[in-house]
Amino acid sequence: xxxxxxxxxxxxxxxxxxxxxxxxxxxxxxxxxxxxxxxxxxxxxxxxxxxxxxxxxxxxxxxxxxxxxxxxxxxxxxxxxxxxxxxxxxxxxxxxxxxxxxxxxxxxxxxxxxxxxxxxxxxxxxxxxxxxxxxxxxxxxxxxxxxxxxxxxxxxxxxxxxxxxxxxxxxxxxxxxxxxxxxxxxxxxxxxxxxxxxxxxxxxxxxxxxxxxxxxxxxxxxxxxxxxxxxxxxxxxxxxxxxxxxxxxxxxxxxxxxxxxxxxxxxxxxxxxxxxxxxxxxxxxxxxxxxxxxxxxxxxxxxxxxxxxxxxxxxxxxxxxxxxxxxxxxxxxxxxxxxxxxxxxxxxxxxxxxxxxxxxxxxxxxxxxxxxxxxxxxxxxxxxxxxxxxxxxxxxxxxxxxxxxxxxxxxxxxxxxxxxxxxxxxxxxxxxxxxxxxxxxxxxxxxxxxxxxxxxxxxxxxxxxxxxxxx
Numbered sequence: 001x002x003x004x005x006x007x008x009x010x011x012x013x014x015x016x017x018x019x020x021x022x023x024x025x026x027x028x029x030x031x032x033x034x035x036x037x038x039x040x041x042x043x044x045x046x047x048x049x050x051x052x053x054x055x056x057x058x059x060x061x062x063x064x065x066x067x068x069x070x071x072x073x074x075x076x077x078x079x080x081x082x083x084x085x086x087x088x089x090x091x092x093x094x095x096x097x098x099x100x101x102x103x104x105x106x107x108x109x110x111x112x113x114x115x116x117x118x119x120x121x122x123x124x125x126x127x128x129x130x131x132x133x134x135x136x137x138x139x140x141x142x143x144x145x146x147x148x149x150x151x152x153x154x155x156x157x158x159x160x161x162x163x164x165x166x167x168x169x170x171x172x173x174x175x176x177x178x179x180x181x182x183x184x185x186x187x188x189x190x191x192x193x194x195x196x197x198x199x200x201x202x203x204x205x206x207x208x209x210x211x212x213x214x215x216x217x218x219x220x221x222x223x224x225x226x227x228x229x230x231x232x233x234x235x236x237x238x239x240x241x242x243x244x245x246x247x248x249x250x251x252x253x254x255x256x257x258x259x260x261x262x263x264x265x266x267x268x269x270x271x272x273x274x275x276x277x278x279x280x281x282x283x284x285x286x287x288x289x290x291x292x293x294x295x296x297x298x299x300x301x302x303x304x305x306x307x308x309x310x311x312x313x314x315x316x317x318x319x320x321x322x323x324x325x326x327x328x329x330x331x332x333x334x335x336x337x338x339x340x341x342x343x344x345x346x347x348x349x350x351x352x353x354x355x356x357x358x359x360x361x362x363x364x365x366x367x368x369x370x371x372x373x374x375x376x377x378x379x380x381x382x383x384x385x386x387x388x389x390x391x392x393x394x395x396x397x398x399x400x401x402x403x404x405x406x407x408x409x410x411x412x413x414x415x416x417x418x419x420x421x422x423x424x425x426x427x428x429x430x431x432x433x434x435x436x437x438x439x440x441x442x443x444x445x446x447x448x449x450x451x452x453x454x455x456x457x458x459x460x461x462x463x464x465x466x467x468x469x470x471x
Contacts, residue, residue: 007052010122011100011184013092014047016040016108017060017079022234028062029232030108031069034242035249036269036287039232040066042111042245044073049115050122053100057108058088084202085178086194093188102126103187105205106179109232111241112248113179117224124220125181131217132186132209134159135179137229145175146206148221156219159206174221176206177229186217245270275311293327302332310345326362344379361404374416375400384410384428391416403438 020029030040037045040057047055055074059066060082067076077095079088089105096103104122106113117135125133134156136148142162147169149158159176160169190208198204212219227244230237249270250263257276260266265282268274272286275294280286284299288306292298295312307320310327317333323341325331331349340357343349347360350367358372361379366372370383374391376399377383387408389400393416400414403422408414412426415433420426424436427443436442451457 004051004119006126007050007119007122009100010050010052010102010104010181011096012047012050012052012055012074012104012106013089013096014040014043014055014057014074014106014108015085015088015178016066017058017082017088018107018109019061019082020109020233023232023238024235028066031062031065032232032238034111034238035245036271037111038069039111039241040069040108042270043106043108043113044070046113046115046118047106048073050104050118052104054096056092056095058092082202083196084200085205086191086203086208089187089205090191090203093191101184103182103184104180105182107231110177110179110228110230111232112227112230112244113224114228117222117228118179121179121181121222124222125183128218128220130220131183131212133181133220133222134209135177135224135228136174136221137177137224137226138173139175139226139229140173142170142173142175147172148174148176150174150221154221156209156213156221158213159209161206174223175229177224178205178231179224180205180209182208186212281316372400374398375402377402378404378406378422380404381406381408383408384412386411387414388412389414389416 016030018029023029023032031038057070057074057076058079059076060079063078070076075095077091079091104118121133121135144162146162147160147165148156149160150156187208190211193211194203194207196203209219230241232238232241246267249268250260250266253268253274254260258274259279261279262282266280267285269287273291275292277294278292278296278298281299283301285303290304290307292309293311296309297314299316301317302315304320306322309325310329312328313325314330315332318331318335320337322339323337325343326345328346329343334352335349336354338356341355342359344360344362346363348365348367352369353366354371356373358375360377363379364377364381366383367385369385370387371389373389374397375389381402381404390413391397391400398416400416401419402408403420403424405423406420407425409426409428409430411429413431415431418432419435421436421438421440423439425441426432426436427441427445430442430444432442432444
């Protein structure tokens with residue numbers, strides 16, 4: 001991006017005070033989420049790339065929640081009364097240091113805007129020495145948007161609201177995106193002259209632009225893309241924005257060498273990292289602070305959140321949340337790994353295995369049908385099918401320790417706290433509630449009894465019972 005050094009004299013105003021009535025939600029509109037972030041997150045991320053002198057977010061509905069989301073990324077100022085976009089900018093300017101000679105204004109519900117487009121809006125205004133520049137877009141269905149009338153050379157001549165447009169004006173497909181760059185001094189002057197001459201009694205920022213054009217001051221129209229113009233007013237538009245953002249995310253991953261077998265059915269959130277030569281199968285959901293290494297196969301039908309996956313791993317039909325997975329690990333199908341799990345290199349976590357807060361050493365296997373909770377499993381250990389760490393005594397959680405090269409027989413119940421020593425073995429079907437020393441066999445079974453002719457005796461008993469009921 002060029003010309004960023006010039007942006008130190010620029011202040012950015014993000015309008016985030018809207019109620020969003022059509023969302024039909026208690027959540028402030030700008031805090032609705034797509035692809036792992038709020039609408040406001042995406043706007044703030046792109047604005048941050050401009051490296052502007054100051055950023056102000058105008059808030060009102062849900063002010064505390066919105067300001068909490070903004071954090072240290074910008075200054076919040078509250079519009080105590082909803083008096084329109086012009087009034088919101090008046091409120092912002094009161095909070096701005098006068099040293100900023102240029103003001104960029106954009107809505108907080110336009111998550112698809114790009115920093116490069118905003119930079120163009122700033123640079124074109126400066127180069128043309130214009131009072132303002134505004135971002136427009138040509139869309140297939142302009143209904144509901146203000147139409148921008150230009151002279152064909154990039155100069156705006158007027159903005160006509162949809163409700164006030166003539167049939168000829170309604171045929172114009174170039175719309176106003178509500179994104180502007182202003183000369184600060186001229187903006188201050190125009191805002192002071194602004195009147196609420198409308199049925200709503202509000203101060204409209206578009207009237208400032210009209211003032212400039214009526215006074216013969218230059219307003220430059222910069223053409224953006226239709227997707228950048230998309231503002232979010234209802235749930236349908238929210239879903240549309242999510243679809244467009246996913247395409248943008250997935251396209252960037254594929255450019256960097258990631259194979260997405262079916263991009264339209266792959267759900268990777270903003271900020272997730274994926275290494276080259278990794279293959280992502282359909283219906284994979286990757287979110288949060290997830291990092292997936294190179295040369296992996298992920299999916300199908302897997303959900304990975306806040307997890308780190310090493311190189312050359314094979315994950316399918318699994319659910320991972322806040323876990324660390326080293327290189328060359330196989331997980332699934334139908335495995336569930338909960339927070340606190342750390343899986344060492346070359347491990348296998350097999351079908352219908354659930355784990356929580358468990359560390360598994362290099363080369364160990366938990367192949368199937370087991371629950372390992374609050375456990376430390378050493379290197380090259382094998383956990384037989386159906387084994388369980390009984391980690392909760394009704395009051396507290398306790399840990400189970402399984403040593404290197406240990407062999408846990410199928411259907412072993414390990415009652416924590418308990419330790420299975422290095423190279424120790426447990427007999428299948430045992431309930432182990434005492435430590436098993438290294439190299440020892442721990443076995444716990446009651447005596448088996450066989451009842452001779454049991455089936456015939458049971459059959460005879462049933463026949464006799466039926467005979468009595470008949471009588």
